[in-house]
Amino acid sequence: MISALFLLALRQSASPRRLLLLGAISLFPVGLTYLLVRLGEADQSGTVEAGLEGLVISLVLPLVTMVLASGAFGNEVEDRTLSLLTTKPVPRWSLALAKLMGTIAVAGPIMVAVSVVVTALPPERDGGVILAAAVGSAVGVIVYASVFTWAGLVTTRALAFGLVYVLLWEALITTFLSGTRYLSVRSYIIGIMHGMEGSPFNGDLAIGYTTAIMGSVAVTVLFFALAVRRLTRMDVP
């Protein structure tokens, strides 16, 4: 049953038009890094790491995940197809899980590939750094997917909500108010990358490795539970 739901979610997420859009967004940091490397600007001084954190982790990753996850249920609500799923003897948690997995299955490989390419482009790059970037991105996709899947169920303006959240909270507030980093997905990602590989990533923004892992798990589980609760209680149009 859940495999049928997952395949449906995957088919909905991976529409050609959407993949094209997400591909274009994702290629931007790759192109920029390539340019920096060609110009000789990227070296061990950390230019690429800063670019990775600033562009990929703070902007492209949440944006790509947001587009997919907010539409996972949001598009069903808009197209009025959600009742096709909710009037079946299917536990609500399996509906939410299938949608979450559908988003992760599409956004995950895209973002891991972008992070790996951006990290690996400069010469003499250490394998550990590349692995840390891949793992951090994968975790980021999972956490953001959970948050935005829930958002797609509670508001028809999930994209606007997501943009404000990403730009205001994740990119701005948590950068300047250090105490808020414990409630920041970006800080969790950087914390995990920093914890795995240490110095190449910006330690100023990092929180502890264990805290970052626990925070990631807690936020993912919390918003998944909220999505299931919302699915159980909402009026289905």
Place this chain on the structure above:
Amino acid sequence: MTTGTGATIEVHSISKWYGNVVAVNDVSFEVYPGVTGILGPNGAGKTTLLSMMCGLLRPSQGGVRVLGEEVIGNVGLYSRVGLMLEHDALYPFMTGRSFVQLAAKLQGVKDPDAVDRAIDAVNLLDAADRPTGTYSRGMRQRIRLAATIVHDPEVLVLDEPLNGTDPRQRVEFADFVGQMSAAGRTVLISSHILEEVEALADRILLVVSGKLAASGNHRAIREKLDERPFVVRLMASKQREMAAALVGLESVESVRLEDGAIEVTTRNLADLQRSAPRLARDIGSRLYRIEPLDDSLESVFSYVVQR
């Protein structure tokens, strides 16, 4: 399974409001095996009512039991109920067959022939492997119906199922509903067209402005609708003589001259339509036009509610 009263669906004083807007207002009724029609004009609250009966909307007040079980939060009940809502929701990238297969998988149907049987029941096997995005409105309705019946539900709830269908499809649909009824299933059909419901349903629930205005068999509902007065405008060359002649008709309640025309109130529209040309000929007048002024379905329903 039915309840102690034999009802498969029990609706107890349900209401639904959105802020100050009342969509359904304190409605109670029971539905039994066989075909029941919910009749009402567009916007009367039929879809809201059906959605609450199927657990898609939470009532603001009151409750619903289907097959003796509470509907809200009872996901398992959907294996015994089939629901097809009015809106034309499909996944356009799927073929008709894969759409019905998805429904079968989610319903846990084990019979490998169930999908083809359901598609055959709606006479769509030939087009089953085409993407639903290429279907006509009638075909979309039929494939949705196939997905709704693929698990052979005990209770079938269909919201405006004949929208977009042609006359041949309507006849086939009537046959299908008749078979379901004969098999002891409960079929609940909503429509805003009296003739549609009359042809299909043994019992009719008349819903107007979110309230249950009347219930009974189609004769009882038809009598209620027919006993209302009709206002008809006539245009003739000799207005005054024609008005005087119309007053003498037994079926005419009142006559008045208004804006160069004659407005007649009658409870027997057919008699007026038969008699008016004869009267005109008798007095040597030319009769240019006879037109009902308030023959819309909404005005008919409103009359029933106001009584």
